[in-house]
Amino acid sequence: MASDDVEMVDAELPRFSTAEKGKSKAAEPALPEEDNSLPWVEKYRPVNMEDVVSHQDIIGTVEKFIEKNRLPHLLFYGPPGTGKTSTILAVARRIYGPNYKKQILELNASDDRGIDVVREQIKNFAETRTLYSSGFKLIILDEADMMTTAAQAALRRVIEQYTKNVRFCIICNYVNKIIPAVQSRCTRFRFSPHPISEVEKKINLVIKAEDVKIAEDGRQALLKLTKGDMRRALNVLQACHAAYDITGETEVYNCTGNPHPSDIETIVNSMLTDEFTTAYHTISSLKTERGLALPDLLNGAFEFIAGLELKPAARVYLLDILATIEHRLAAGASEKIQLTAMLGAFKNAVELSTRS
Numbered sequence: 001m002a003s004d005d006v007e008m009v010d011a012e013l014p015r016f017s018t019a020e021k022g023k024s025k026a027a028e029p030a031l032p033e034e035d036n037s038l039p040w041v042e043k044y045r046p047v048n049m050e051d052v053v054s055h056q057d058i059i060g061t062v063e064k065f066i067e068k069n070r071l072p073h074l075l076f077y078g079p080p081g082t083g084k085t086s087t088i089l090a091v092a093r094r095i096y097g098p099n100y101k102k103q104i105l106e107l108n109a110s111d112d113r114g115i116d117v118v119r120e121q122i123k124n125f126a127e128t129r130t131l132y133s134s135g136f137k138l139i140i141l142d143e144a145d146m147m148t149t150a151a152q153a154a155l156r157r158v159i160e161q162y163t164k165n166v167r168f169c170i171i172c173n174y175v176n177k178i179i180p181a182v183q184s185r186c187t188r189f190r191f192s193p194h195p196i197s198e199v200e201k202k203i204n205l206v207i208k209a210e211d212v213k214i215a216e217d218g219r220q221a222l223l224k225l226t227k228g229d230m231r232r233a234l235n236v237l238q239a240c241h242a243a244y245d246i247t248g249e250t251e252v253y254n255c256t257g258n259p260h261p262s263d264i265e266t267i268v269n270s271m272l273t274d275e276f277t278t279a280y281h282t283i284s285s286l287k288t289e290r291g292l293a294l295p296d297l298l299n300g301a302f303e304f305i306a307g308l309e310l311k312p313a314a315r316v317y318l319l320d321i322l323a324t325i326e327h328r329l330a331a332g333a334s335e336k337i338q339l340t341a342m343l344g345a346f347k348n349a350v351e352l353s354t355r356s
Contacts, residue, residue: 040234044206049090052083053198053230058189062091071095071136073159073168075183077175078191081229087191088140088169095138106140113147118154126162137166144170145177156181193228203233212241217249225256259292264300268308271346279343294335298326298342314352321345 046052049059065071076084092100105125107113122139129137141147147155159168159182170186172178200223207214214222218240226233240247240255253260259267263286270279286292302322310318322345325338 040206040210040238041231044202044234046083046086046090047093049087049094052087052090053202054194055083055087055191058087058191061189062087063094066091066094071167073163073186074170075175075178075186075188076169076171076191077173077178077188079193079229080173081226081231081233082191082193083230084171084191085140085142088138088171091169092138092140104138104140106142108142113141113144113151115148115151115154118151118158122155123158123162126158126166129165136164138169139166140169140171142171143173145172145174149179152179152182156185159185194230196223196228199223199226199228199230199233202230203237206234206237210241212237213246214240215246215248218247218252221249221252225252225258257291257296259290259296259300261300261304263290263292264297264304267297268301268304268346271343272350276343276347280340283339283343294339294342295326295329298322298329301342310349311353311355314349317352318345318349321348 049063052059062071062074074088076088078084089100092104096103105122107117107122111117125137125139141155144152155168156179168186170178170182175183175188175190200219203219203222206212207219214237222233222236222240226236236252236256237247240251243255244251250260267283267286270282274282283297287294287297302319305315305318322342325341325345328338328341329335
């Protein structure tokens with residue numbers, strides 16, 4: 001039913017009294033459901049806005065928007081696993097209560113979101129309103145940077161045409177892939193990677209709740225590898241718990257497929273000190289034994305050389321060549337040829353460092 005065909009009793013947006021807030025919070029479970037079949041990412045997903053770790057400035061701002069009844073269209077962007085989707089779902093629970101799913105339309109990258117979906121599914125949802133309730137519904141477009149330019153252009157018109165009925169929350173990893181016309185109609189919030197301390201708190205909570213046997217070096221390796229990505233931290237922890245009785249540093253690296261720091265150290269030292277052919281055979285044998293990929297070795301070498309004493313010219317040269325090699329690999333170049341290119345780059349960097 002189109003919005004033009006419905007006579008609204010109250011066109012004002014929904015207002016929430018203190019009693020209503022308390023009631024909605026009381027109805028939500030404070031702890032995750034006891035379901036061992038659920039992935040830990042879903043089992044320990046934040047339920048209320050108070051459960052969202054870090055990003056307190058964003059949560060506080062959105063909370064004020066809701067209290068003042070002035071929620072704008074939202075644009076959440078940032079790296080994966082930083083809480084973008086969890087935050088908007090917590091906002092939906094805060095506004096609509098336990099039955100929030102009836103009031104939202106959530107589309108993900110797995111859905112077809114071309115121009116036809118914008119013109120039909122999104123538009124149909126946006127132009128309808130509930131007969132006996134005032135306020136707005138919520139449309140969540142997750143991973144919107146995968147939408148075509150034509151679909152985003154059609155979305156721009158839908159956003160401004162149906163603002164009275166709905167609010168949009170656009171979620172993406174790369175904000176530069178969202179056209180400026182859509183960006184200008186939204187209030188933007190950047191979700192930065194979680195601080196390591198916040199990830200550690202959540203990990204410790206899950207370790208205690210699930211009785212995970214993990215060594216301290218395993219815990220530190222997990223925090224180092226995840227780099228503020230909460231989703232990856234929980235997935236890796238669950239995988240290690242399922243695969244090993246006790247999770248240590250070696251188990252974490254084996255489970256994720258990342259090269260062990262000792263292997264990276266061996267490879268870089270060999271490239272810096274050994275003769276070219278010897279270094280090549282050392283790296284090739286390690287790659288075969290450990291099942292390592294050259295892109296992973298590049299990332300490991302990049303982090304390792306940050307602690308090496310190199311002259312500025314040699315460091316800049318080496319980083320430039322490593323970036324070029326990574327680009328070539330992404331374009332489908334041969335790993336064998338690019339491995340020799342990386343070896344040559346390290347040999348040239350040594351020569352640059354020895355020059356006065």
